[in-house]
Every structure is written in C-alpha cells, then in structure tokens.
Amino acid sequence: AQRVTQPEKLLSVFKGAPVELKCNYSYSGSPELFWYVQYSRQRLQLLLRHISRESIKGFTADLNKGETSFHLKKPFAQEEDSAMYYCALRGQTGANNLFFGTGTRLTVIP
C-alpha cells in the first residue's frame, strides 16, 4: 500500500532563510511524486513534479529512491511562500489517483 508522510505539520522560517519541507513515501513500485501548494483562500495547485526536474518559484525537489524521500527545498524563503504544502504520490500504472500527505503549513516570518 502507498503512504505519504509529512512529519512537520507546521514550519516557520525567517524571510531569506533556507526552507526544507520533508516528505517520505512508501510504495513498492516506481512512484511519481508531486508537490501541491494551497495559498490562503485559493484552490490546491500543482507546484512541481519529480519527473519534470524543474524549479518552480525557486523550489526544487529531488526524488531519493534510497531514502524514499521527496523533500521540497528553497534556498531563500519569501513571504509569499507562506502556504499549505502537500506532498502527493501517484502509484499504480494507468491510474491517476493521488495519495496525499497530511500537509505542512509553512509560515515565512518577515
């Protein structure tokens, strides 16, 4: 069975400081990992996916199969990064359903 763990419910960092939101997963096959973000009063939206290997809004995430992790990182946090972040896994081939972690609320302190 698939499982996504985000150990931190709340994370606060100062503006300009590095930020890392942790995500670990459990899946027997080859998963696809995503990070979704939900800004205040807005809908959930895709931030990035591991197969794209791109940086979005300064965020990056590398899939580490050895550690079964997909941590989200940004070297210099901005106030507008304050939001709820969800790590998600898509497992079964041919199915599009996502399994979400419990989310981490990031607060960037000015």
Add this chain to the structure above:
Amino acid sequence: GAVVSQHPSRVICKSGTSVKIECRSLDFQATTMFWYRQFPKQSLMLMATSNEGSKATYEQGVEKDKFLINHASLTLSTLTVTSAHPEDSSFYICSAALPAAALQYFGPGTRLTVL
C-alpha cells in the same frame, strides 16, 4: 490553463436531506474526475474516482450508497450526499484529469454544513 469549477461553494442543509455538488471542467474534457474530502486542518482523502460513462470506484470505507457519484459527461461529475448527517459536514474537493495525463486540476471546494 485547465480550470475546474464547483457549485455550490457553500451549502447548509438539514439532517436527513440530500445535497448535490457539481464539478465541471471548464475548458477541457476530463475522462476522469476525483472526489476528495478534507476535514479541518487535515489532508485530502480520496473518496472515489469517477470515469465518464462508467461506475465510480470508491475507496475503502466510503459508502457508495451514501455518496452517489455520477459522471454523465466529459465535463461534469456530480456528488450527491444522501440523507446527510452532521458528521458529513466537511470540505469536498473535486479534481479533473486530462486524458492520459497524470496531472489533476482542482476545484475550489464546497463547504458542506449539515445541521
């Protein structure tokens, strides 16, 4: 970009009544739509996967007779909460996926309050 709408955004109903929530993909055809439930300060829990023209696939623990899902067209899926009870009060979110794509686009959600 792909836009998904939900209607209504908020609904309050009496216990025992049924409530229908609509999910529409506005500018694309979605062969698959998903329904999630989100409790306060908790994550999204997948309730069911809805494929156009076929029966929905429900996740374990979700009562299919209570949460009726209809995906009548490529742009519309509906979730009907039947005989609603206060414990059904929650935030219901739908998403739609482009054909053969892994990306889901989320609706803004519907806040259901059952009195």
